[in-house]
Amino acid sequence: MxxxxxxxxxxxxxxxxxxxxxxxxPGRVTSxxxxxxxxxxxxxKSILGLVLPDAGSVTVGGEPTRNNPASRRxxxxxxxxxxxxxxxxxxxxxxxxxxxxxxxxxxxxxxxxLFELKPHLNKPLRVLSGGTKQKASAVLTFLFRPxxxxxxxxxxxxxxxxxxxxxxxxxxxxxxxxxxxxxxHVMSELEELTDEVLFLLEGTVRYRGSLDAxxxxxxxxxxxxxxxxxxxxEVNLDAASAHLPTAPVREGAA
Amino acid sequence: MxxxxxxxxxxxxxxxxxxxxxxxxxxxxxxTGGLLYFGDDAAQAALSSLNxxxxxxPLVSLMLGxxxxxxxxxxxxxxxxxxxxxxxxxxxxxxxVALPLAGAFVIGTGVPFALFGFSRQLxxxxxxxxxxxxxxxxxxxxxxxxxMGLANEERARALGIALAVWLGLTVVYDGLVLYFIVxxxxxxxxxxxxxxxxxxxxxxxxxxxxxxxDTAALMGYTGALFRTFLGSATGxxxxxxxxxxxxxxxxxxxxxxxxxxxx
Numbered sequence: 170m171x172x173x174x175x176x177x178x179x180x181x182x183x184x185x186x187x188x189x190x191x192x193x194x195p196g197r198v199t200s201x202x203x204x205x206x207x208x209x210x211x212x213x214k215s216i217l218g219l220v221l222p223d224a225g226s227v228t229v230g231g232e233p234t235r236n237n238p239a240s241r242r243x244x245x246x247x248x249x250x251x252x253x254x255x256x257x258x259x260x261x262x263x264x265x266x267x268x269x270x271x272x273x274x275x276x277x278x279x280x281x282x283l284f285e286l287k288p289h290l291n292k293p294l295r296v297l298s299g300g301t302k303q304k305a306s307a308v309l310t311f312l313f314r315p316x317x318x319x320x321x322x323x324x325x326x327x328x329x330x331x332x333x334x335x336x337x338x339x340x341x342x343x344x345x346x347x348x349x350x351x352x353x354h355v356m357s358e359l360e361e362l363t364d365e366v367l368f369l370l371e372g373t374v375r376y377r378g379s380l381d382a383x384x385x386x387x388x389x390x391x392x393x394x395x396x397x398x399x400x401x402x403e404v405n406l407d408a409a410s411a412h413l414p415t416a417p418v419r420e421g422a423a
Numbered sequence: 424m425x426x427x428x429x430x431x432x433x434x435x436x437x438x439x440x441x442x443x444x445x446x447x448x449x450x451x452x453x454x455t456g457g458l459l460y461f462g463d464d465a466a467q468a469a470l471s472s473l474n475x476x477x478x479x480x481p482l483v484s485l486m487l488g489x490x491x492x493x494x495x496x497x498x499x500x501x502x503x504x505x506x507x508x509x510x511x512x513x514x515x516x517x518x519x520v521a522l523p524l525a526g527a528f529v530i531g532t533g534v535p536f537a538l539f540g541f542s543r544q545l546x547x548x549x550x551x552x553x554x555x556x557x558x559x560x561x562x563x564x565x566x567x568x569x570x571m572g573l574a575n576e577e578r579a580r581a582l583g584i585a586l587a588v589w590l591g592l593t594v595v596y597d598g599l600v601l602y603f604i605v606x607x608x609x610x611x612x613x614x615x616x617x618x619x620x621x622x623x624x625x626x627x628x629x630x631x632x633x634x635x636x637d638t639a640a641l642m643g644y645t646g647a648l649f650r651t652f653l654g655s656a657t658g659x660x661x662x663x664x665x666x667x668x669x670x671x672x673x674x675x676x677x678x679x680x681x682x683x684x685x686x
Contacts, residue, residue, distance in 0.1 A: 180685070217504055219686040242506040252497030256440045269429050269505050309501075 170195055171216060171317055171348055176225035178211055178372075185211045186222070187372040195316070198339065198349040198362045203369035204400045209352040210249065212369065213319050216350070217246055229317055242270075245315035247323045251306035255295035259286060259305055262294065266309055280308040283334055300326045307335055311342070318342055320351045324358050336361055356393045368399065368406065375399075376406040426511040427518070430502065434491070434519025443487055444527050450479075451531025459535050465545035466636070469553055472532060473632050476557045477625050478593060481564045484524055485585040488568025491520045493578050500686045513569075513681040517674060521565035525558040532557065549635040552659065556628035559666040563624045566673035573680045592625050600626075604644060613648055620645040621661075624669040631662040 171193040178186040185208045193199050201209045214220040216227050218234045218241065226233060232240040253262055267273050281287055284304040289297060297305070303326050310318065320339070324332040339362055343349055353359050359366075359380065366383070368376040376383075376399070380392060387404045389395035398404045438444050454475055458468040495516065502512055536550045568585060575581035600619050604612065620626040626645060633646045634655045649658035 178685075214686070219500060219503055221683065221685060238506045238508045240506075241504060244504070246504045248501075248504075251501070253501070254437060254495060254498050256437060265429075265433055266501075266505065269426065269502065269507060271425075 170230060171350065172228045173212070173216065174226050174228075176212070176215055176222050176227065178208075178215060178220060178222045185372050186215065188225070189369075189372070189374055190225075191367055191374060191377070193317075193348050193350050195348045196343060196346045197364040198343055198351060199365050199367055200359050200363040201350065201352045201367045201369055202359070202396060207369045208372040209369055210321055211372075213246075213321050213350065213352065216317075216319060217241065217244060242313075243316040244319060245310040245313065245317070246319045247303075247306050247310040247321060249321045249325065250299075251302050253294040253302065253305070255293060257294050258291055259294060259297070260290040262305060263308065263312075266312075270313065272313065274312055274314065276314070277308070277312060280311055283338065284308055284331055300328060300331065303327055304331055307331075307338075311338060314345075316347055318347050318349045318351075320349065322353055322355075323351065324353070324355055332358075356391075356396075360392055370400070378406075382406075426507045427515040430507075430512050430515025431519035431522075434495070434516050435523055437495070438487075438491065438520060438523050444523050447483060447487075447524070448527040448531045451528055452535060455532045455535040456539070459539040465536070465539070466549065469536075469545075469549050469632075470636075473553055473556075473629065476528070476532075476553065476560070477629055480528060480557055480560050481593065481625060482589050484521075484561050484564035485568045485571075485589055487524060488520055488565035489572050489578075489581060489585055492516075492569050492572035493581075496572075503686060509682050510678055513678050514674075517566065517569055517677070520569075521562045524565055525561035528557045528561055529554050546635060549632065552632045552635050555663065556631045556666070559663070559670065560624055560628050562670045563666065563673070566670055566677060570673045570677040570680065573677055573684065592623050596623050596626070600645070613652065616645055617648050617652070620649075621665045624666060627662050627666050627669070631659055631666070634658050634662070 173189055173191045173193075176186050176189040177184070189208070189212060191199075201212060203209055211220055215222050216229065216234065218227075218237075221235070226235065228234065229240045230243055234240040257265070263277060267277075281290070284307055286301070286304055286308065289301055289305075294302065294305070303323075307323065310320070310323075318339070323339070324335055327335060336358065339349060339351075343364075349362075351358075351362060363380055366376070366378065366380055367374060380395075383399060383406065384390060384392065384395045386406055387395040387398040389398060399406055455468070455472050458471050459465065462468045462471070499512060499516065503509065533550070533554055536545065567588065571581045571584055571588075572578075575584065600616065603619070604616060607615075620630060630646045630649050634650060649662070652658075653661055
């Protein structure tokens with residue numbers, strides 16, 4: 170479980186997160202949606218401890234994350250754009266991260282097979298395409314069987330085969346009881362994976378509930394249009410969700 | 424500590440693979456070997472080597488240190504998503520670059536002196552002080568490079584600052600000190616001038632090496648002051664201590680910035 174409490178973060182004068190509170194439960198996929206620059210990545214990076222919040226706290230599995238590297242032991246993170254040292258080979262990258270963690274999990278070969286990385290293992294990372302780097306990043310994310318998965322636009326740049334396999338894997342992890350937190354602009358991905366959405370706008374949580382509730386409230390069948398309506402403010406979900414008793418709203422909007 | 428060593432090992436191998444470090448070692452081997460082979464006097468070769476050290480090491484340490492910092496910036500982010508502490512990552516990265524740079528100089532300069540030097544009335548104290556001075560300013564300027572990199576998101580800006588610092592400390596600083604001495608010569612300025620040389624790590628390295636010489640004329644005003652007021656041995660110790668402080672200060676500042684940085 171991941172608990173975010175009263176999180177605020179500014180970069181200079183720009184307030185990116187403003188008193189965000191949310192609980193992410195195990196065995197569920199929570200998708201953070203919102204327009205570009207609404208604070209999604211900053212929220213994920215705050216959970217990881219990469220971004221240090223100005224106020225508020227984050228706990229992962231009950232452990233506070235601030236100045237606590239051990240809290241990341243159970244966290245797998247897939248960044249938006251993975252960037253690796255040019256000269257390093259894929260196999261060396263995997264070896265280095267395992268070395269750093271001091272564990273050699275068994276699933277490495279299976280993950281390499283799943284994402285068809287075997288032909289690339291001895292290539293330096295600089296010659297790999299964006300999609301192949303993304304696959305390498307996926308292997309590292311799942312390798313240590315983390316209890317918490319933070320996936321920042323995970324399928325961006327992946328081909329349909331890899332993307333489907335990734336989604337299957339995410340669902341498997343969910344069944345295993347992992348807490349999955351995801352951001353995505355890919356509608357099919359949201360539709361296949363999401364149990365619940367957290368809608369961020371200008372650094373605050375505007376809505377929390379199901380995708381169906383967004384569709385019903387906006388009267389749009391197509392998810393992309395429905396979400397767009399919410400993002401542009403044409404439909405106010407705070408009010409809309411109140412009239413939807415069937416929608417599994419867990420916590421009201423902040 | 425364990426993490427520090429792993430990160431350091433990684434940074435070291437990465438540096439080795441870029442071949443720059445090899446070229447850098449060869450440069451010192453050839454330059455020092457040439458000075459010793461073609462010159463008659465080992466002490467003179469050591470002096471020429473000193474001038475090379477004072478110009479080249481700061482520049483190369485700044486450039487390679489900064490290059491490595493920016494090159495691994497994204498990868499450091501990945502490392503920090505693992506269960507490792509920030510200080511251990513920073514120290515590991517720094518040591519993984521600074522120690523090979525210092526080592527490249529010590530090997531590149533020490534080996535030719537060991538091979539040719541002793542047959543030519545070489546003063547071992549001078550060579551040792553040269554190696555210590557070069558190794559220490561490698562550590563100083565790599566630390567400055569990391570700190571400048573951390574303080575500037577923009578690579579071009581950091582590079583500009585680094586070049587300005589290099590030029591300032593190698594060329595402009597001496598001019599200013601000289602100007603100060605000329606202007607203030609009527610006053611007792613020995614203390615102030617000594618302080619000024621402690622504030623410049625390149626001056627400190629020069630003094631450290633020249634203190635081993637008997638020829639006071641080569642020492643310059645500041646070197647002569649060190650010898651007069653502190654004597655060779657104490658002077659050398661003060662210079663080494665000040666150089667160590669010059670290593671610790673930017674590393675501490677870099678660490679402080681790194682711990683508070685948003686990635």
